[in-house]
Amino acid sequence: MLALLLAWIVVAAVIKNSYFIHMLFMATTYALLACALNIVVGITGLANMSQAAFFGIGAYTAALLATKFGAPFYINIIAAAVVSMLFGLAVGAPTLRLKGFYLSLVTIGFAQVLRIIEINWVSLTNGPMGITAIPGVSIGRYLFSKKAYIFYGLVVLLIILYVTKRLMASKIGRALSAIKNDEVAAKSLGINITYYKVLAFAMSSFFAGMAGSIYAQYTTFVSPDSFVQNDSTTLLCMVILGGSGTLFGPIFGAIVLIFVPEILRFADMYRLIFVGVVMIVGILAKEGQWFAHVQKFFKDRLTSLIRVKSGNREGAV
Amino acid sequence: MEELLKVENICVSFGGLQALSNVSLSVDKGEIYALIGPNGAGKTTLFNVISGFLAPTSGKVFYNGREVQGLPPHKLTPIGISRTFQNIRLLPNVTVLDNVRLGHHIRLKQNMADALFNSRRFREEEEKSIEDAREILRFVGMEKYENEFARNLPYGHQRKVEIARTIATNAELLLFDEPCAGMNSAEKVGLSELILEINKELKRTVFLIEHDMRFVMKLSEEITVLNQGQCIAYGTPEEIQEDPDVIEAYLGVGRKGGQE
Known part of the structure; x- marks a missing residue:
């Protein structure tokens, strides 16, 4: 895992091509969002289909603060996180008593309502035209290059990973996983189910808001089209494909689902079929634990290769 | 002896089905109390009411003198009620x-x-x-x-x-829903010893549902028999074994000899 992060940093430092920088930035952002979503979907086992909406709330908050008040980036990111979290609480508190499909439907509905607000509240959001000319991040006189945003995103990603890891090892994480595994048992042990579900939802939307603020200042432009249902679905796919509930899985899911469609761009419309196949195979490969399987596959190959070679040597002697 | 749990005229109905009607019983501090009855008698329903999973249609539950019916489980566990389930509910993928x-x-x-x-x-x-x-x-x-x-x-x-x-929750009242279901006789003996130890050494009050008559007779101090949602008998194991209503409803006529 450390190797992957190092590779990420090295690649980010080396690449010059602006297209690659953009792709890497998007992968970082989506890894962020997927890791945040993982708290709700993977650890607590709730089907949240509105992650892109929280991403959008964060992006709009940061965009408005930066354009109207010229707020610095650290204010933007914190405000975006807090506003997004408040929305998370507002949606979560009344709806998290719902289960399974019902909850998914409510979250989809919420995302749609939010999109309609983004489009129609023209005085605030400038409607479908979106907010343009958002100032980029600057520290003192230094204005962030596009590349710098990758590192900005990675820092936040590390924070999410740290928080998730610490929480998973605490009472809170144990309560969340108990809720995922068996709600009735969790209840019987005195765990306040609704409280913890709302907490997970709030944390997830908090980090999604952060990702939104980074994205808004990176692209300098937000519009309702940037945060559609399709993005929420893709994020859910990333979490499930990478291995929901695992710490690093969603990052792999994000990498695969960001880069594979790009690599397959030559195949035009057929590439989505391939992505679909990747999803199905990935999930069938033992419920999203595919990465562990791939790892094991290569490890086994490697060890058997070594064994064969050393066997040959013995034969020669 | 001091009363720990008191159930008063509990009624539960699911639509037209009367699952429990006017069930009352009281469990003393430090005893082992058993609830028995044939399948569908409403035993687990009563446990669900006591442990907060189900709000009763009417009636009251007192725990340590405090009225607790209708409180959610996460409020009942901290004040001292913890339970197990008929179909074991451990988290399978957790150590x-x-x-x-x-x-x-x-x-x-x-x-x-x-x-x-x-x-x-x-x-x-x-x-x-x-x-x-x-x-x-x-x-x-x-x-x-x-x-x-x-x-x-x-x-x-x-x-x-x-x-x-359930012991780990530090609850004083432990509700065991058919603890020896699906066990062989050796395991049952071990379990009844364990329950006795929990009662004697850890000083917890145990309230259990059980099907196995022999198990209950040896273990519990008081028994309430439930049939079709109603209490049909209450007493010590000896009294219960002699009760004609119980023999008819639960043990079945003619099986009395086998149980002794």
């Missing part, structure tokens, strides 16, 4: 130790900041929790399996771990 540690949830005082910054309180609490859980596992004789996933344990062992988890 035995962590399953037991879930019982500590309500007494851990750590908050999010403690967890994030690995504070002293956090570390001490976690250590204490692991130690306590190990001790409880030793008490129920499952210490060998602490790192095993719960799903890998045989049924009888899972049952013991589930019991260990």
